[in-house]
Structures are given as C-alpha cells and as structure tokens.
Amino acid sequence: MESKHGDIYTAHGDDYNWNAAPGTWSPGVDFRGPTCAACHMSGAGTTLTSHDVTERLAWEIQAPLTIRPSEFKPFPAQNNWEVEREKMKVVCTQCHGKTWVDDHFVKLDQVVQEYNEVYFKPAKKMLDELYAKGLLDKTKFFDEKLEVEYYELWHHEGRRARMGAAMMAPDYAWWHGFYECKKRYNAFMEEARHLVESNQKAYTAPDFPNATGNTTKPREVFPTTQ
Ligand code: HEC
Numbered sequence: 649m650e651s652k653h654g655d656i657y658t659a660h661g662d663d664y665n666w667n668a669a670p671g672t673w674s675p676g677v678d679f680r681g682p683t684c685a686a687c688h689m690s691g692a693g694t695t696l697t698s699h700d701v702t703e704r705l706a707w708e709i710q711a712p713l714t715i716r717p718s719e720f721k722p723f724p725a726q727n728n729w730e731v732e733r734e735k736m737k738v739v740c741t742q743c744h745g746k747t748w749v750d751d752h753f754v755k756l757d758q759v760v761q762e763y764n765e766v767y768f769k770p771a772k773k774m775l776d777e778l779y780a781k782g783l784l785d786k787t788k789f790f791d792e793k794l795e796v797e798y799y800e801l802w803h804h805e806g807r808r809a810r811m812g813a814a815m816m817a818p819d820y821a822w823w824h825g826f827y828e829c830k831k832r833y834n835a836f837m838e839e840a841r842h843l844v845e846s847n848q849k850a851y852t853a854p855d856f857p858n859a860t861g862n863t864t865k866p867r868e869v870f871p872t873t874q
C-alpha cells in the first residue's frame with residue numbers, strides 16, 4: 649500500500665474490472681496498477697497463471713541469509729531462479745519498458761547483497777563466536793539479549809529492508825529497514841565485543857517465557873530437515 653502501485657490501486661481500485669474472465673484481465677483495460685495477484689499469480693503474456701505464489705521469485709528474502717529458492721533447505725524449490733526472474737519481468741513489461749524493469753532488479757539484487765554481506769554474515773559470525781567461546785548459551789534460544797537482537801536483525805528490519813526494496817516501498821526499505829538494521833547491528837556488535845573483551849558470559853533470563861519446550865519440527869511438514 650505504500651508503493652506507487654498501491655497508491656494507484658487505492659485511487660482507482662474501485663474502477664478496476666474485477667469480473668474479467670480468467671486469463672483475460674488486461675492492464676490498461678481492466679486495471680491500471682498491479683495488485684499482489686497481478687505480480688504473483690495472474691497470467692501475463694508468456695507467463696502462465698499460477699496459484700504457486702513462490703513461483704516467480706528469484707530470491708528467498710524471508711530467510712535469515714538471502715539465498716536462491718532452490719537452496720532453501722526446508723522447502724527447496726525445484727526450479728531455476730533465472731527462469732523465474734524472467735517470468736516476473738514479463739509481468740512488469742506489460743506496463744514498463746525493459747530498462748525500467750532491469751533497473752529495478754539490479755537495485756533489488758544490490759540490496760540483497762548489501763544485507764547479506766554487510767549485516768547478516770558478520771552478525772552470524774559473531775553469534776557463532778560467542779557460542780564457541782561459551783559466552784552465550786546455545787541450549788535455549790531467546791533467553792539472552794543478543795539472541796533476540798540477532799533474530800530481530802534478520803526477521804524484523806532485515807526482512808522489511810529486503811521486501812520493501814523488492815516491492816517498491818521506500819519507507820520500508822529505508823526507515824523501517826536499513827536504518828533500523830544499522831542501529832540494531834551497532835548495538836549487537838557493541839555488546840558482543842564487550843563480552844569478548846571482558847570474557848564475560850551474557851546474562852541468561854532464567855524464566856524467559858516459551859524458551860523451553862519441544863522444538864522438533866513436524867516431520868509431515870519438514871521431511872528433509874531431520
Ligand atoms: C509490482 C509487482 C508486485 C506486487 C504488486 C507485489 N509483489 Fe510481492 N514481490 C514482487 C517481487 C519482484 C518480489 C521479489 C522477487 C524475487 O525474489 O526476485 C516479491 C516478493 C514478495 C515476497 C517475498 C517472498 C520471499 O520470501 O522471497 C512476498 C511475501 C510477497 N512478495 C508478497 C506480496 C504481497 C502480499 C503483495 C500484495 C500486498 C505483493 N507481494 C505485491 C513483486 C510484487
């Protein structure tokens with residue numbers, strides 16, 4: 649809703665033709681700006697209609713480290729990201745020129761690279777070092793402040809930064825995204841370095857709610873991970 653596409657939908661959505669027959673919903677005729685379904689599901693030229701909303705993705709941007717969908721261990725996609733990227737670009741070129749669309753994906757890929765290399769990988773390396781040195785306790789997750797900070801770095805602002813960039817929402821990419829990543833990263837590293845330099849164990853909350861219990865993944869859903 650923050651993107652220009654969302655603005656156009658907010659202004660003109662009531663006038664879109666929502667009753668077009670499947671496979672005939674045409675930009676410029678039935679609608680003016682893409683909805684979620686227009687980009688992720690509807691057919692467009694050589695890109696066929698699909699109910700698999702993961703199909704046109706070239707990245708797994710919900711994951712801690714951004715990887716290709718075929719590398720996502722819990723649910724590895726059986727496809728080739730370059731083919732899927734092309735399918736998404738065909739959707740865009742219904743309304744935009746090729747250079748405009750190529751530019752958008754150059755930007756998205758740079759955002760992914762920046763997030764992976766500058767924020768996620770060094771934070772993960774530090775977390776692993778703290779576990780290895782015994783300064784953080786690995787038996788439970790979320791019972792130490794740095795575990796929460798690490799989680800929020802990728803799960804909260806790290807996702808907003810990447811998804812905001814993927815879907816043209818500048819405030820999410822920056823203010824709720826990278827800006828917050830910078831603050832979180834600095835706070836995480838400062839505390840982590842302090843523990844390393846003083847060789848001090850992190851405070852462990854003895855009663856952190858829901859930090860205990862069985863975390864075995866259901867075999868029916870995650871057959872490949874156990
Ligand atoms: C203008 C086209 C467009 C619209 C409209 C759009 N998306 Fe996206 N979406 C994208 C692109 C492009 C990506 C990143 C594709 C890639 O992986 O290269 C993406 C990625 C995503 C992802 C991340 C998946 C992952 O983990 O990698 C989610 C979730 C998502 N979209 C949901 C939505 C929802 C919900 C809406 C409607 C509110 C929406 N999208 C509207 C184009 C669009």
Ligand code: HEC
Binds near residue numbers: 653749
């Ligand atoms: C149904 C037509 C339509 C489709 C499909 C579509 N867009 Fe757009 N897009 C628009 C319109 C209209 C605008 C507003 C142009 C303007 O402000 O002059 C826009 C704006 C944009 C902007 C500018 C955002 C900003 O904040 O300035 C970007 C980037 C963009 N689109 C990329 C894409 C990409 C990438 C895709 C495919 C994943 C896509 N669009 C699919 C119609 C479309």
